[in-house]
Amino acid sequence: DSGVTQTPKHLITATGQRVTLRCSPRSGDLSVYWYQQSLDQGLQFLIQYYNGEERAKGNILERFSAQQFPDLHSELNLSSLELGDSALYFCASSASGRFEKLFFGSGTQLSVL
């Protein structure tokens, strides 16, 4: 167990809908990262937060948004869902976001039908 908690584990929804994925980092970790993993594209970096502030943005679609709350948990909001958004979404955390290992959660498997 990495100490990073992601909920829900599985999510099935329809095209056009909106969903929220939740991540609780390890106790004491200030930095949270979101990744999308699909079969043919590996781990795609979406966005990083550090202590409530956005620190870096990767290949995140405009339909997607995220935030990190004062208690350091983070949420990834996916809207106007398309079939191609079906993937495994990982959250990872690190203590300060500098030269440190990432601890990954177990992921949320999103299926858009």
Add this chain to the structure above:
Amino acid sequence: GENVEQHPSTLSVQEGDSAVIKCTYSDSASNYFPWYKQELGKRPQLIIDIRSNVGEKKDQRIAVTLNKTAKHFSLHITETQPEDSAVYFCAASKTGNQFYFGTGTSLTVIP
């Protein structure tokens, strides 16, 4: 942004042989290069990492080499065992921000 390329995408070796996975990166400012192992159905876990001020690092049967000039780094696994079978991801990062991952190498160790 950073672009990390990883080869090969699949690799099969006999138990006891060595395995080598290679990655290249595009951003010369990247200075931290971790490797993650993801077993089937599980989360990625760090197995070894290297910073740009070091050319090589070893941990038992695993080693990583870095060539900053050529912007490539490699993972070497010696004396492979069936439990080494997994997907391996390389990554490049600038001081811990924006970890960009390669597309992964599926390693199969044949007993």
